[in-house]
Amino acid sequence: MFAAIMLALGAPGAPVTKEPLAATPYTLSNSVEQVVHAENGEAYRVMIAWPEGPPPPAGYPVLYVLDGEDNFAIAALTARRLARAGARTGISEGIVVGIAAGPLPRRTRDYTPATPGWTIPANRPASGMATGGAEAFLDFVERQVQPLVRQRWRVDRSRETLLGHSFGGLLALHAALTRPAMFGGVVAVSPSLWFGDGLIAHEAAVARRSPRILIAEGDGAAASPAELARSLDGGENPGRVHFLSLPGQSHGTTMLAAMAPAIRFAFSGVER
Template sequence: MALVSALAASAPAALPAMAAPWQLERSDVETVTSPDGHGYRVMIAWPEGEPPAEGWPVLWLLDGDDNFAIAAMTARRLERAGARSGIQPGIVVAIESGGLPRRVLDYTPPAPGYAIPKGMPAHGLATGGGDAFLDFIDRNLRPRLAARFRIDPHRQTLMGHSFGGLLALEAMYQGRAYSRVVAVSPSLWFGDGVLAQAERQAGDAAGAVLLLASAPNESTFANNGSGDGEALVTRWQASGHAARYLPLPGQSHGSTMLAAIAAGIAAAFGEEGR
């Protein structure tokens, strides 16, 4: 009897039958259907109080299912620091990427005749839907957000990682309605120079401020006309655009987005972005 009592005392407590899930205040999740019938979960987090007269700035975040919670909580923590951080209130909009086939399709620019080579990430998957996905944000998600919140059309930031970083650069070169672009470890190897061509064709409308971040010696770069990330930033500066390279030592391709989240938030919501 004593042994049974001792075992019972040492056993872990039973979990509550109805444990409450963790929730993020002032947030919402909705599903928005694109013109081709695909449903995207869109996660939104907004600040307390009334927006400023010009509206809240917006951070559009790709791979939203992975990055929403950490970005929203980091933005709020930095905002609470006030003048010490220089971070103002803003809205985080994170778009779910879906499964790998959909992500690869949505985050890669059109490259006629190109197929991802063997041995490279996502070999064999369809590519080239990036323009349609950017149109979906511009024509569907942006008006939907503006109908719900007062947003500042002049402070819109797009942030993405890997293929998402590639898409962010494509949006910048096309002169899409983003004031800032944050490209983390962009997949510059994609498309046999398609991004370099977009860079050459970028006109005066391509005026977004660029922040490009990567770890040293990442395999996301290749000698295909795009060079490496730091060289891309140098070229963009030389053409008269504001740009900055952020090295992320000690990181790998899989960890660079997490390491760059605070810098992305500063680009979107910082005082210098006003």
């Protein structure tokens, strides 16, 4: 009997079956993926997950997640889990939209603002790649992705949030500071504040207003996201900019560590 069990479990010496598993791919309920073409011809995979329950009177909040191929399923399942325990978490149901970045050169271009005369230094990630496509990408999100979601579901436009990590965090801050009406909030996780030799700090210095902002960072950041949060949390934005410290987390792990706080930031305080 023991030998039979070990053979079934694949013990050393057990024959290796070449028969395909009688299984079906795992799918996420209440979700859809479609390809959306930008005005420049680029094709983007857009994934959307929505709740089963009816929307609140003002509409669902929406969380737009960059690098959707990596982060969409995690964000959607985490949001659903937290919403099921809403009485304890204070988190309501919402729509999660993932936008796939695609190949690294396109991601680098799409997520970076224009910096005439400046290129990524040799010692930095994505050195040698083209940059400066942030405006075209944000136009794509504003003109095509947001309307796509709003046409199908009732959405609370004051509760639309953009979440990004690294260059995605840079893009989220750029959107908040230069297009403050586009989102009700942004979450920037380990934003690449080094990009453009202080570009975001300059934009923060001249910005008159911004939506709600959450900046999250782990250990060893080259620039000071906490200092940026303090500088933004004043003037016309008192109490609207927050910093989340993620001790023990590196640049590569901060997005996962910040996922639940980002969802709380996006989906809490919505009446049912």
